[in-house]
Amino acid sequence: MMENENYLQQSEGMHLGETSDISLSASADNDTHQAVVEMNNDPEVVVIAEGTTEIAPNEYKERVNLKEVRLPKSLEKIGKRAFYGCQNLTVVVFGGNEKVIEDEAFANCRALRKIELPDSLEEIGYGAIENFELGGTIALTNLKKLGARNFNISSSLKFEVGPNLEDIGMSSFNCVTKINVSSDNKKFKLRDGLLLDRLGTRLLFCERDMTDMVLIPATVTKIDDYAFYNCRKIKGVTIPDAVTEIPGYAFSGCEALTEVFLPGKLEKIARFAFYRCKALTEINIPGTVKKIESYAFGSCQGLKEVKVSDVCETRGAFESTVVVVPVPADQLTFSSHSSAATFMSSGSAAVRSSSTPFRTESAAAYKASVSSYSSALGSNNNLANQKRDEINDRRMEQKRQEQMRVKEERQNAQEELNARMREEFMEKKDALMQKVAFIKDELRRTSGVNVLKKNKLNNQLYECTIQAIDLNGKYGTYIDESEKIEIDD
Template identity: 30%
Template sequence: MKSKFLSAVRKIISRSILLRLFTSVMFLIAVSATAEEYGDFTYTDNGATITITGYDYNGSGGAVTIPGMINGKPVTSIGTSAFSRRKKLTDITIPDSVTSIGDTAFAFCTGLTSVNLPNSLTSIGDNAFYYCGLTSVKIPDSVTSIGVYSFYHCTELTSVTIGNSVTNIGADAFRYCTDLTSVTIPKSVTSIGDSTFYYCTKLTVITVDASNSSYSSLDGVLFNKSQTTLIQYPPGKAGSYTIPASVTSIEKHAFYYCTKLTDIAIPASTNIREPAFTCCAGLTAITVDAANSSCSSLDGVLFNKSQTTLIQCPSGKAGSYNIPASVTNIGYYAFASCTGLTSVTIPKSVTSIGGKAFSHCISLTGITVDAANSSYSSLDGVLFNKSQTTLIQCPSGKTGSYTIPASVTSIGESAFESCSSLTGVTIGNSVTSIGIVAFRDCKGLTSITIPASVTKIELEAFDGCDKLIGVYFRGNAPSFGFHLFNNARQVTVYYLPGTTGWKPTFADCPTKLWPPDVK
């Protein structure tokens, strides 16, 4: 079930990645008009040097050697998207003349298992080896920069050697390299981007050269030089962990998906104001030193010092949980991915609940709110605002069919997200808006009827509803956000005669008149 949360996280970043890839493709189209051919390669002549701009989709594939010279001129760069999606490629040898590898140069070369990077190379572009089959990489000492997402999702990558001249490792550079077990950061590195080793689930050790002036490591964990900031806990590192007393802050994604972490102790020095341990499936307890001035713990749950804000319930906590009466605020993602949690009781004191507070709690079947609460209410285990005009959260473990109460006018963001066991949802005639990702990953839905009252549906509202076939609209075409039916490829949109605003497609799905036999 962790994969569902991973899917959601991937989608959050997918739009920015797709924008990069789209820009790269547009660049490739722009240069193709002047490109010349050399065997299976296309290239542009820059006057004194050559840039490889493409490789024939129908080329021989296998092991490919890029020429060092064309027409007596050195090949110095591999252009944007030059080899992208050439899935027949298994091995690439790059000549010593090449100094740069462009953005998305080898992206989606899923059969590419080996690449020889020359000692002349100085930069590796963004997304350069995105989604490749590489098993090992040796980045030469000549390279100074590794681009963002450069080795993203190279799931077969077991070994990487980072050269001694690299100063910058881009954000997400090794994200989802799930077979990577260890990595050494050389003394030259001065910048490591956010989430560089995120979801490297077998990574147990990060080692930093002792001479590095910006970073350090201790017990395989990555810190800044002074060890006041914990940057990355290796996702594959198992057991319990005590944060060093020198640490005052934790990077946002430092512990994300550290599924083998069982319990963690936070010293008096460390300030935590947001959920730092999301998706640590094995984590059952968070313990805070009593002398800590910014946060505290109770029954293994993380709070601010006064226990008025519930910051994080550990993902491995199971069964029912009663939120303490002192709590006024439940933080965003506070219970996210608590897959063993079955029920939650919210006291009358709570006045604020952050976004996605109960997302992906796949065993959660009921949320109960104290009747005296002035801000929230519950009905049949579902969370609403006090007046029950906004449906905030249907618990992900709810099964069967569900009828939204007639009082509801708004279905909130993520309200039914990952309710994969729901087979039907009836939306009342008072609902006017459906929030962002409201029904994302409702895998059991095959059809849904949208009443005429709905005038707005936010982006990705039905993303991942892969069994959804028919969406029936009773009124005029509403406004809608991007990727409304993303990853729901079988959808047909039906509309009634006499309604307006309908075109041959709606949100990239075909439209048809409502069949008379469907009520």
């Protein structure tokens, strides 16, 4: 603060006509915040003075001329929407000690694509860094809270859930491809590519490179928005019985998805839940589902027909898919609205967009035509459980094969090591025995009167004996007993 006061005194003490590179900015709607001292008057570049600890909410909101911001080492907090809508901002240089970036601090900064976040961060607010292209790995070890809707356009980002992270908002990892959880983290865990809370009841994220069938743990009761967004390689998913809602965009963009086992107690499928699941050709909607929101199955070109109960609202949920509703023909009434047609049956309604293809059947015809479908709905849980058993069996077999492969690789590696170490031993043994033979030959040729030379040769022979003992000990596990070095006196 002393440094700020000095800047203020300098600014107040200037005479008219003098120029200065120092300007004072303060948020008009919140005078409790510290005044921000800028080191220049350039409308395109803001260099905030050292000593500033906080940037107030809306401080630089919608400064369309702003292109570059340089923050001081003293800064700890960037307020809500502080740089919101600075559409020409391209460079932000952090001081390195920031702890908090509040909600939407850099939202709608369309030109700002790359940014290096300081490891000092403890809290990132809602949508604070939503639209940045952050490559490589983000490992913020001090981060405690990550708000919703961050990391939304990064295409190849890996994220490390650090030991201190306690709160993760929904749809925070839309474009993260890989994730890892610190073993010291007490709130979250990673299981088979799925990010779960520690209790296993909330599913936050699925790694984008997951393939084949995904088995969601039976403990899960809630799936986050965007949890499987753009998992383009998964082919099937089983959803546990305790889940009652498929949230928005949950499986959007899963282009290879062909099998979905919905839980028997499901009540709602939210907007865009299965949008662009192009390979999906069939899905059984449980009779418990009361609402399917707009575009839930939009752009699912392979899904030609789906049957729903007469109490299920499906306004705008389907595009080219034919929706079959069990409405008795003799009780059918029609009423036209601006954007929907309502089919009434015994006081229940199925509402859908007027652009959605549909057909109705009499009770008898419907019962006959969907007997197998009804059976499938009734045994949906059994199908899901059967699929889970199949997946578990397959995983156990894969695990067994993997263990055998690892065992074989270790055995081969050990054999290679044994051969290499034995070869190394034999080379050293040959060299040592040649040296011993030379010393013994010299001893035989040395006359008895040359005592000094004989003592020297005997010492060398003793050293060879010690070396032989060391080699036998070092390579003992790689050689046979008969191959050990023996030096006669």
